[in-house]
Amino acid sequence: MDPGNSVERLEQQFAKTGIKGDQEPHPPVSTPTNYAPYPQGHQHQQPYGVGATRPPYSSQNHNWNTQRPPRPEGHYGHRNDNRGGDNQRPWQQRGGSPHYRPHNNFNHSSNSNNNNNYNYNNNRRMGNHGHWKDGQHIVGGRNSHIERQLFGNVEDTDRQHTGINFEKYDDIPVEASGENCPEAITTFTAPPLDAHLLTNIELARYMTPTPVQKYSIPIVFAGRDLMACAQTGSGKTGGFLFPILSDMFAKGPSQRPTPKDEENTTPQQQQQHSTSSTGLPTVLILAPTRELASQIFDEANKFAYRSWVRPCCVYGGTDIGHQIRQIGRGGCDLLVATPGRLVDLLERHHISLRNLRFLVLDEADRMLDMGFEPQIRHIVEKEDMPGVQDRTTLMFSATFPRDIQHLARDFLNDYVFLSVGRVGSTSENITQKVIYVEDDDKRAALLDILRSEHGRTLIFVETRRMADHLNQFLTSHQFPATAIHGDRSQIQRERALTSFRTGHTTLLVATAVAARGLDIANVEHVISFDLPSYIDDYVHRIGRTGRAGNTGVATAFFNRGNKNIVKDFISILKEANQEVPDFMHAVAREGKTSGSGRGRGRGRGGAGFGPGRGGGNVNGGGYTFGGRDFRQFDYDPSGAMYGMPGPGGMAYYDGNGVMVPAYGYLPPGGYPAYGAYGAYGFPPPPFVPPHFMHQFGDGLLPHPHANVQAPPPHAPLPPAGTPPLTSVYSNHGDESAHYQDQANWY
Ligand SMILES: Nc1ncnc2c1ncn2[C@@H]1O[C@H](COP(=O)(O)OP(=O)(O)OP(=O)(O)O)[C@@H](O)[C@H]1O
Numbered sequence: 146m147d148p149g150n151s152v153e154r155l156e157q158q159f160a161k162t163g164i165k166g167d168q169e170p171h172p173p174v175s176t177p178t179n180y181a182p183y184p185q186g187h188q189h190q191q192p193y194g195v196g197a198t199r200p201p202y203s204s205q206n207h208n209w210n211t212q213r214p215p216r217p218e219g220h221y222g223h224r225n226d227n228r229g230g231d232n233q234r235p236w237q238q239r240g241g242s243p244h245y246r247p248h249n250n251f252n253h254s255s256n257s258n259n260n261n262n263y264n265y266n267n268n269r270r271m272g273n274h275g276h277w278k279d280g281q282h283i284v285g286g287r288n289s290h291i292e293r294q295l296f297g298n299v300e301d302t303d304r305q306h307t308g309i310n311f312e313k314y315d316d317i318p319v320e321a322s323g324e325n326c327p328e329a330i331t332t333f334t335a336p337p338l339d340a341h342l343l344t345n346i347e348l349a350r351y352m353t354p355t356p357v358q359k360y361s362i363p364i365v366f367a368g369r370d371l372m373a374c375a376q377t378g379s380g381k382t383g384g385f386l387f388p389i390l391s392d393m394f395a396k397g398p399s400q401r402p403t404p405k406d407e408e409n410t411t412p413q414q415q416q417q418h419s420t421s422s423t424g425l426p427t428v429l430i431l432a433p434t435r436e437l438a439s440q441i442f443d444e445a446n447k448f449a450y451r452s453w454v455r456p457c458c459v460y461g462g463t464d465i466g467h468q469i470r471q472i473g474r475g476g477c478d479l480l481v482a483t484p485g486r487l488v489d490l491l492e493r494h495h496i497s498l499r500n501l502r503f504l505v506l507d508e509a510d511r512m513l514d515m516g517f518e519p520q521i522r523h524i525v526e527k528e529d530m531p532g533v534q535d536r537t538t539l540m541f542s543a544t545f546p547r548d549i550q551h552l553a554r555d556f557l558n559d560y561v562f563l564s565v566g567r568v569g570s571t572s573e574n575i576t577q578k579v580i581y582v583e584d585d586d587k588r589a590a591l592l593d594i595l596r597s598e599h600g601r602t603l604i605f606v607e608t609r610r611m612a613d614h615l616n617q618f619l620t621s622h623q624f625p626a627t628a629i630h631g632d633r634s635q636i637q638r639e640r641a642l643t644s645f646r647t648g649h650t651t652l653l654v655a656t657a658v659a660a661r662g663l664d665i666a667n668v669e670h671v672i673s674f675d676l677p678s679y680i681d682d683y684v685h686r687i688g689r690t691g692r693a694g695n696t697g698v699a700t701a702f703f704n705r706g707n708k709n710i711v712k713d714f715i716s717i718l719k720e721a722n723q724e725v726p727d728f729m730h731a732v733a734r735e736g737k738t739s740g741s742g743r744g745r746g747r748g749r750g751g752a753g754f755g756p757g758r759g760g761g762n763v764n765g766g767g768y769t770f771g772g773r774d775f776r777q778f779d780y781d782p783s784g785a786m787y788g789m790p791g792p793g794g795m796a797y798y799d800g801n802g803v804m805v806p807a808y809g810y811l812p813p814g815g816y817p818a819y820g821a822y823g824a825y826g827f828p829p830p831p832f833v834p835p836h837f838m839h840q841f842g843d844g845l846l847p848h849p850h851a852n853v854q855a856p857p858p859h860a861p862l863p864p865a866g867t868p869p870l871t872s873v874y875s876n877h878g879d880e881s882a883h884y885q886d887q888a889n890w891y
Contacts, residue, residue: 275341277397277453284341285451295447296348317376319356322776323561327363330354337366339394342387345448354387355380356565361539362388370538370557372509374545375565376572377688378664378695381541382444385505389428389479389539390448392503397453398478399427399500422473424457424496426480429530430505431512431521435460435483435635436642437662441507442481454478459496461486462635469495484512484520491528498530502537504556508661509540510549510681518552525556533558543688544681550775562776575691575699577723579714582702587674588618590702595624595652600669601645604654605686607675615674616654626652629659660686668692673701680713708732 275285319329333354335343354362357375364371365388375381430445432438442458449456457477459468465486471477472495480487480496490496504525506512512521530536538557545553550562566572582590595602606612609630616628627641627650638658645653646665653659654674660682668690677683683701690697707714711733718725 274455275451275453280397282341282394282397282453287451291450292348295450296350317356317566318564319360320564321360321364321561322564323369324559326561327367327369329359330362331359337362337391338387339391341394341452342391342448345450346387348450349447351383355383357381357384357541357563358387360563360565361385362391364561364563365389365537365539366392368537370533370560371563372540372545372550372553372557372560373563373565374542375563377543377685378572378574378692379565380693381507381543382441382664383448385430385507385539385541386441386444386448389503389505390445390452390454393427393454393478394452399502422469423494424472424477424480424490425500426457426477426496426498427454427500428479428503428505429487429498429501429524430479430481430507431484431487431524432481432507433483433511433517433661434658435462436629436638436659437507438481438483439639440662440664445479445481449479456481458482459486459490462638465489469493472496484517484524488520488523491524498524498528501530504530504536504538506538506540506556508542508685509553510542510545511661513549513552521556544684546681547775572688572691573721574695575687575697575721577687577718577721578698578700579703579718579726579729580700581704581726581728583704584706587702588615591615591619591672591674592622594670594672594700595619598670599651601648601651601665601667602653602670602672603645603659603665603668603686603689604652604672604674605660605677606654606656607677609656611675612654612656619652619654624652625650626654628654630656631658657682657686659689663689664692665689667695669697671697671699673699676701676703676707676710676714678709680710680717683710683714684717703729703732705732705735708735 275283277283321329330337331354333343333346333351338346356379357373358380361371361373361384365385373381373384375384430438430441432441438458438460442456445456455476456479457472457475458481459472460483468486469490472490477496482490487496491498506521511517524530533556538560540553540557580590591604604615606615609632612628612630613632616626619626627644629638629641629645633641641650641653642659642663642665644650657677660677662685671687671690673683673686677686687697687699690699701714703711703714711729715725715729715733718729
């Protein structure tokens with residue numbers, strides 16, 4: 146599908162419906178209930194449901210979301226073309242809107258939550274850092290100015306979530322599996338936490354630990370590796386920062402020589418190494434996006450305040466020379482990084498990982514999917530990082546698909562799997578609404594919603610181009626909007642985020658670059674203008690609201706173009722006790738006969754991802770949305786690993802524990818899904834033979850541990866005329882240099 150044509154077609158479609166940005170696009174339509182299908186065009190058709198007239202559907206309707214390759218890091222220039230506009234002109238001058246909240250002192254460098262690079266350096270110069278001397282932690286002096294910068298004021302609504310209500314989490318089910326799980330703590334106390342950390346926790350006004358923190362703190366203190374799956378907004382950042390910083394405050398800098406030092410360097414060289422400007426972090430935290438890395442860095446600065454620990458942050462899109470100087474001058478005890486920039490710095494020997502004691506993968510499922518996995522392997526296995534036995538490895542996310550859990554074992558040692566929350570991982574604090582809206586009507590539907598609401602609203606779209614178009618469209622309709630996506634320069638991205646955080650612009654149009662981890666206070670509404678191709682991505686996106694015990698609303702525009710995720714979507718809604726509109730069931734029933742055959746897993750999973758999923762049957766296959774320890778469900782002590790049986794088939798490991806590759810199957814009218822790794826479903830014939838899978842590049846090649854076997858002899862070839870499949874680049878707009886995705890196959 147030609148992206149240019151499809152976008153043009155979209156624009157023509159918009160033009161047909163009168164949506165041009167300079168005229169009233171669509172008469173406001175009142176929807177009787179939130180779940181009513183959105184009227185088609187001007188005709189106000191009957192709601193689409195079972196037996197009702199279906200809105201005309203064209204298989205081309207949704208192709209306009211065609212994605213473009215991400216730009217390599219080096220291509221992110223500081224372009225000042227202002228595409229998409231940051232709307233720096235005062236809003237009143239442009240007609241205003243009820244969304245506007247006057248903010249006369251807007252200055253992104255002074256109001257941002259992300260402005261601590263500057264303050265952090267000041268912080269050092271003011272000499273209030275502590276240090277480690279003669280085996281003792283000497284804590285620095287207090288500074289009220291820095292404390293305001295780091296922790297904000299109680300009334301600072303741009304930075305504080307209002308009405309944090311973690312009691313809501315008290316009856317959330319928590320499951321910890323693995324040998325000898327340590328007991329959870331119930332309060333922040335010293336011991337077990339370091340006394341200095343407690344003073345910083347108090348400054349942050351955290352009264353009690355969240356469930357994930359209650360468990361992760363003793364697990365890490367016990368020296369155990371951890372894979373933690375907890376709902377969005379439930380305090381996972383503290384879940385890894387608290388035990389790590391507490392340990393560092395108590396034990397001081399690591400001095401341990403690694404075997405590599407002993408083998409390859411002379412004592413003189415070692416001496417040179419430690420006095421050179423090379424950063425020698427004790428902790429490495431890897432995150433998928435620059436904005437998330439920056440946010441974790443800010444949190445690390447808070448909780449490391451006045452301690453000997455110097456946090457440091459490196460990510461792409463910014464001047465590497467500046468980062469090198471930061472590492473050299475200020476030290477780098479706790480390093481937060483995006484993988485691409487870190488590899489660059491490792492290769493230039495500005496950072497060495499030989500002293501590492503803690504490795505953290507935040508958004509770990511994202512970090513281990515095919516976009517990042519090669520870089521993560523390079524960092525963990527090919528550089529000088531201590532081996533898995535000699536470091537503590539922690540992985541955190543709100544979703545942990547089974548295939549990623551399999552892969553994660555390579556990086557973990559005797560780990561505890563912690564699951565906080567329901568198996569379906571959306572929070573019940575988020576009210577989820579689904580509206581049936583054809584692609585042509587989405588803009589009108591959006592305007593209707595925005596005209597009746599004035600809160601901070603995040604709008605997710607699938608492509609960067611669409612983000613720009615929608616931003617322009619909203620701006621031309623007098624809404625204070627801005628956009629964040631991977632084609633914008635880092636300065637534009639940060640400016641957009643700051644503008645949204647501070648409430649200068651109450652609408653942020655975003656691609657998936659803003660989907661994970663970002664903690665923006667008081668986001669009231671997340672609108673999935675486009676639904677993502679994978680339900681886990683939806684879970685993360687809506688998780689930008691309803692955080693820290695607050696409530697929020699998530700509205701999804703749904704149509705038949707989303708039928709590939711409809712069953713997973715229904716399960717997510719049910720698990721969070723949300724209403725499932727009839728039209729979703731109807732589309733799901735259609736899916737049964739036409740079947741998209743798409744698995745998940747971004748080139749890793751595919752048809753066999755989880756038992757029974759290849760045929761699009763979720764429930765029968767026992768798939769869960771990442772909240773279960775696969776060891777409990779797939780593992781058979783006899784040496785064979787099985788999935789849970791379902792109508793779609795059975796997950797399949799052979800009796801010797803050797804993985805049998807997944808074979809996609811070709812449902813009528815659908816495309817094959819592919820998988821090459823993990824506990825795969827063993828779907829019904831016809832099979833797609835492995836040679837077909839190999840067309841798709843790295844991510845679809847079998848994992849090195851997989852022993853690929855020939856397909857069963859009866860597997861037929863794909864039917865004549867099956868179009869050749871090609872990988873397309875996704876629109877994740879993050880640090881993944883070679884991220885490939887099967888999105889928009891059809
Ligand atoms: N113990 C606590 N008490 C009060 N607030 C807390 C506590 N722990 C974390 N928070 C606040 O809760 C919010 C969400 O925390 P955090 O960003 O760590 O969530 P998360 O689980 O990592 O979310 P996501 O899945 O989106 O990455 C933050 O604003 C944080 O400051």
